[in-house]
Amino acid sequence: MGRITLDKVRKAFGDxxxxxxxxxxxxxxxxxxxxxxxxxxxxxLLRLIAGLEDVSGGQIRIDGEDATLVPPAKRGLAMVFxxxxxxxxxxxxxxxxxPMRMAGLPQDEQDRRIEAAAKALNLTDYLxxxxxxxxxxxxxxxAIGRAIVREPAAFLFDEPLSxxxxxxxxxxxxxxxxxxxxxxxxxxxxTHDQVEAMTMADKIVVLQAGVIEQVxxxxxxxxxxRNLFVxxxxxxxxxxxxxxxxxANRGAHTIGVRPEHLSISTTxxxxxxxxxxxxxxGSDTFLHIHPDSNPSDTxxxxxxxxxxxxxxxxxxxxxxxxxxxxxxxxGLRIA
Amino acid sequence: MARAVSTQxxxxxxxxxxxIALLIFFPILWTIxxxxxxxxxxxxxxxxxxxxxxxxxxxxxxxxxxxxxxxLWNSVAIACGSTALGILIAVPAxxxxxxxxxxxxxxxxxxxxxxxxxxAVGVLYPIRLILIELGLLDTKGALIFIxxxxxxxxxxxxxxxxxxxxxxxxxxxxxxxxxxxRSEILYVLTPMAVPGIASTxxxxxxxxxxxxxxxxxxxxxxAAPLTAFIASYSSPExxxxxxxxxxxxxxxxxxxxxxxxxxxxxxxGLTFGAVK
Numbered sequence: 001m002g003r004i005t006l007d008k009v010r011k012a013f014g015d016x017x018x019x020x021x022x023x024x025x026x027x028x029x030x031x032x033x034x035x036x037x038x039x040x041x042x043x044x045l046l047r048l049i050a051g052l053e054d055v056s057g058g059q060i061r062i063d064g065e066d067a068t069l070v071p072p073a074k075r076g077l078a079m080v081f082x083x084x085x086x087x088x089x090x091x092x093x094x095x096x097x098x099p100m101r102m103a104g105l106p107q108d109e110q111d112r113r114i115e116a117a118a119k120a121l122n123l124t125d126y127l128x129x130x131x132x133x134x135x136x137x138x139x140x141x142x143a144i145g146r147a148i149v150r151e152p153a154a155f156l157f158d159e160p161l162s163x164x165x166x167x168x169x170x171x172x173x174x175x176x177x178x179x180x181x182x183x184x185x186x187x188x189x190x191t192h193d194q195v196e197a198m199t200m201a202d203k204i205v206v207l208q209a210g211v212i213e214q215v216x217x218x219x220x221x222x223x224x225x226r227n228l229f230v231x232x233x234x235x236x237x238x239x240x241x242x243x244x245x246x247x248a249n250r251g252a253h254t255i256g257v258r259p260e261h262l263s264i265s266t267t268x269x270x271x272x273x274x275x276x277x278x279x280x281x282g283s284d285t286f287l288h289i290h291p292d293s294n295p296s297d298t299x300x301x302x303x304x305x306x307x308x309x310x311x312x313x314x315x316x317x318x319x320x321x322x323x324x325x326x327x328x329x330x331g332l333r334i335a
Numbered sequence: 336m337a338r339a340v341s342t343q344x345x346x347x348x349x350x351x352x353x354x355i356a357l358l359i360f361f362p363i364l365w366t367i368x369x370x371x372x373x374x375x376x377x378x379x380x381x382x383x384x385x386x387x388x389x390x391x392x393x394x395x396x397x398x399x400x401x402x403x404x405x406x407l408w409n410s411v412a413i414a415c416g417s418t419a420l421g422i423l424i425a426v427p428a429x430x431x432x433x434x435x436x437x438x439x440x441x442x443x444x445x446x447x448x449x450x451x452x453x454x455a456v457g458v459l460y461p462i463r464l465i466l467i468e469l470g471l472l473d474t475k476g477a478l479i480f481i482x483x484x485x486x487x488x489x490x491x492x493x494x495x496x497x498x499x500x501x502x503x504x505x506x507x508x509x510x511x512x513x514x515x516x517r518s519e520i521l522y523v524l525t526p527m528a529v530p531g532i533a534s535t536x537x538x539x540x541x542x543x544x545x546x547x548x549x550x551x552x553x554x555x556x557x558a559a560p561l562t563a564f565i566a567s568y569s570s571p572e573x574x575x576x577x578x579x580x581x582x583x584x585x586x587x588x589x590x591x592x593x594x595x596x597x598x599x600x601x602x603x604g605l606t607f608g609a610v611k
Contacts, residue, residue, distance in 0.1 A: 052507050072510045085508035089526045098522075099512035146512065156511075 001063045002077075002154035002186030003028045004049060009058035011044055011210075018044055019210035021058060026154075026188060026203075028063075031180050034190045035197040036207035036233070042190045043158055045207070049188060050156050051075050062153060073102075078147035079156040082163060084139045086131040092118075092142050093127040099150040110149075117145040121175075137168045144179070154186035161196065173200060194234055198222070206230050228331035231256050237286055237300045239325070246271075252326035252334055259286065259302040261323035264309075269316025273299065275309045285309075289317060363587070369580035370394070377576040393581035401564065403585055410560035410589075412475050413550070414543040417482035418536055421490045424483070426532075429494035430520055434503055444495065447488040455485075455548050466553060475558045478550060482543050490539055497531025498524065534600040537593075541601075544590045561586035 004026040011019040019041045026032045034042040047053040049060060051072035060068050067075050078099070086095050096117055100110045118124045121141040131139055140160060147155055157176070161169045177200050180187050191197055197204050198218045206213040206221065206229070214226040218234075225231035231239050239256040247255045263269070264287070273291040276298065282305055289299045301317060309315060326334040368384070369377050376387040397403070432440050462481065463472070471477040501524065509523040525532065547562040554563055565586050568579040594601060 050511060052510065072507075073513045073515065077511065079508065079511040081504050081508060083502060083504050085502070085504040087505065087509075087523055087527075089529075098509070098514075102513040102515075102518060146508075150513065 001028050002026075002152075003063050004154060004186065004188070005061040005064075006045075006049070007059040007061065009045075009048060009060060010056050011041075011048060011053065012056045017056075017210070019048075022210070022212060024205065024212065024215070026186060028186055029184045031177075031187045031189065031200060031202045032205060033197040033201035033203070034188070034205050034207055035192065035194055036213075038192055040207040041210035042192075042207050044210075046156055046158055046188060046190045050077060050079050076153040077156055078150055078152035078154075079158065080140070080143045080147050080160045082159040084131070084136075084143045084163075086139060086142055086146075088131055091128050091130060092123060092134070092145075095131065095142055096127075096145045096149055099146060103150065113149045114145075117148050120148075120179075121145050136164050137172060140164065140172060141175075144176070148179075148183070152185065154188060157187065157189040159190055159192070162191075162193070176200065195236060198234070204234075206233060224333065225256075225325065226333050228254060228256075228327050231325055231327070231333075237302075240299045247326075250324065250326060253329040254327040254331070256325040256327065257319040257323065259300045261320045262299070262301040262317045263320070264301055264303055264307070265316045265318065266314070267316065269318040271299075271317045273315060273317065275311055275313045275315055278309060278311070280305065287315075289315060291317075363591075366580045366583050366587075369577055370584045372577050372580075374575055374577045377580070393577045394585070397568075397578055397581045397585065401567065401582075403564070406559060406561045406564040406586075407589070409475060409554075409558055410544055410562075410586075413478050413482065413558070413560050414540045416475070416479040417486065417543045418490075418539040420479060420483045421487050421539060422494075422532065422536060425487060425490040425494050425535075426520065426525065428491050429498050430524060432491070432495050433498035433501075434506060444492065447491060451488055459552060463552065472553060473555045473558050478553055478558055478560075481549050481553065482546060485546075485549070486539050486542055489542070490535055493535040493538070494528070494531065497528050497535070500531075501527050530600070537597050537600050541590055541594065 006022060006024040008021040008023060009019065010017070010021045022045075034045060036042050044053060048055050051067070051070060055068060058068075059066055062075060062077075087098065090098065093114060096114050097110050100113065105113075114127070115124075118127055121144060123138065123141055123145060126134060126138060126142075131142065134142065140163075143160070160176075161172050164172060173196060176187075176189075180200075189196075189200060201218055203215060204218055204221055205215050208229055214221055214230045216224075221230060221234045225234060225239075228241070232241065235258060237259050239258050240262070241254055241256045243254050247253055271291050271293065273289040274295075276288040276290050278288070279286040285303050285305055285307060287301050287303060287309055289301060291297055291299055299317065303309075328334055370393055371389045371391070372383070372387050373390055373392070376383050379387075432444065466472045466477050469477075505527070506519055506523060509519045514523065544560075545562070547566070550560050550562050551566055554560070565579070565583050568575065568582045
């Protein structure tokens with residue numbers, strides 16, 4: 001079991017309040033991702049759940065029991081750190097065994113779990129090596145192995161993939177998702193990468209300056225961002241945001257259209273502009289268009305990979321009216 | 336051309352370095368040479384460098400006159416005892432300063448070091464009187480305790496510097512893995528800090544071994560270490576340079592040999608972890 005409840009949890013460092021009172025419930029078995037720009041308090045929030053930082057107010061409950069003052073060792077949670085935080089003086093086997101050794105598990109049970117974890121994580125051939133002799137991806141797998149074997153109530157991941165290169169990151173993303181499918185254990189995952197958030201999460205928590213901007217499934221956030229911040233943060237490339245007459249005509253202060261909800265034409269449409277940079281991904285092409293109404297601005301549109309447009313071409317863009325997001329002057333979504 | 340200059344430079348640096356090293360080492364070398372001379376050769380004018388009759392008689396006399404082994408044992412016990420006690424106290428202290436610093440931690444560290452600036456003789460009488468009162472004068476225990484206190488600031492400082500180099504996340508990982516504070520220090524922090532702890536131990540054994548002020552003033556016979564053994568040869572009977580040199584050589588030999596074999600760790604220790 002691993003149901004985590006944050007009740008008016010607050011954190012201040014000295015006079016600086018980094019997390020104003022905050023409520024959040026993480027259901028058992030859920031994969032929850034905390035996402036936000038750096039400095040938004042997402043890692044601090046994770047460390048509060050872990051017990052590595054003390055809360056300045058409020059209550060943390062794990063499976064209904066007050067864990068606010070329980071030391072990290074006794075919370076039954078496992079954590080995977082950005083820097084892997086392996087014990088450099090121990091072999092891979094001893095690293096993985098460490099939590100079980102601390103829990104006083106019998107040796108044969110320890111061996112059984114190490115073998116199982118090593119097999120699942122492709123580490124069987126490396127059990128007798130030291131962490132220093134492993135690659136970044138292997139080290140991260142050891143850190144995950146060390147977390148799995150103690151069969152925790154929940155896994156906490158603190159930006160576990162940001163030290164890996166792009167190809168490896170994608171592979172590990174799939175492995176962690178696979179792990180979640182298999183174990184069905186609660187996972188709380190911190191990242192600044194909204195692609196990781198979108199692809200892995202059951203539930204995304206978008207944070208800014210210690211405040212939860214929106215909580216919801218990836219597609220809920222994508223389809224109905226509650227405010228301008230979430231609209232701009234979730235989605236890659238970013239949503240196109242327009243103010244002025246186009247917004248006023250639709251009864252809003254700001255309107256937003258995602259790149260895939262614009263259609264392009266060389267003859268007519270709603271907005272005229274010239275083609276700037278074209279990013280060819282093969283299957284898709286992202287065109288950056290400078291609208292004539294405001295040439296210093298850039299709008300992004302996704303077109304099929306077979307569409308050809310050259311720098312300086314004149315094109316017309318038309319939004320799909322039923323996919324326009326409307327926001328009021330405060331930046332909140334207009335239903 | 337550039338190569339020629341650099342070779343010339345190298346030569347100059349080498350000569351300068353050797354000269355300085357010899358100058359520093361010369362008193363020790365002279366002591367060792369003198370210990371093999373007769374008393375007459377020892378005070379010969381002009382001094383004899385190598386052209387004298389080598390003799391071992393000084394060593395025989397020194398060994399006969401005083402119980403070298405007892406002094407040696409006292410030195411070993413006092414140096415190792417005070418270092419072990421100091422490490423036991425300093426590891427948890429340095430841990431808390433490095434990983435859970437409070438608002439005053441920096442001040443405490445500096446204040447501890449500032450006690451080393453105090454002239455020792457300033458507290459000699461209070462300490463001596465207390466030891467007399469407690470009946471602990473001329474006991475190894477008392478000297479171990481005093482030397483522990485005196486070297487503690489240095490031990491804490493050195494360990495603090497080493498611990499600072501260990502990433503805090505690894506200790507946090509241990510905490511998440513269910514380690515108690517004791518297990519965290521014993522199984523994770525200490526093994527990772529072994530090189531640092533080793534240089535700290537070495538340096539402090541040497542400091543305690545060489546310590547003369549307190550061992551001369553707080554011991555007489557029973558607990559007297561090798562520093563007292565040397566001092567006993569500059570006696571009222573007059574100065575016997577050759578025998579004094581033999582005694583000195585015997586006193587410094589163990590620590591000199593130890594230092595020779597642990598040069599690397601010592602340099603690390605003396606640079607307070609700045610050089611890797």
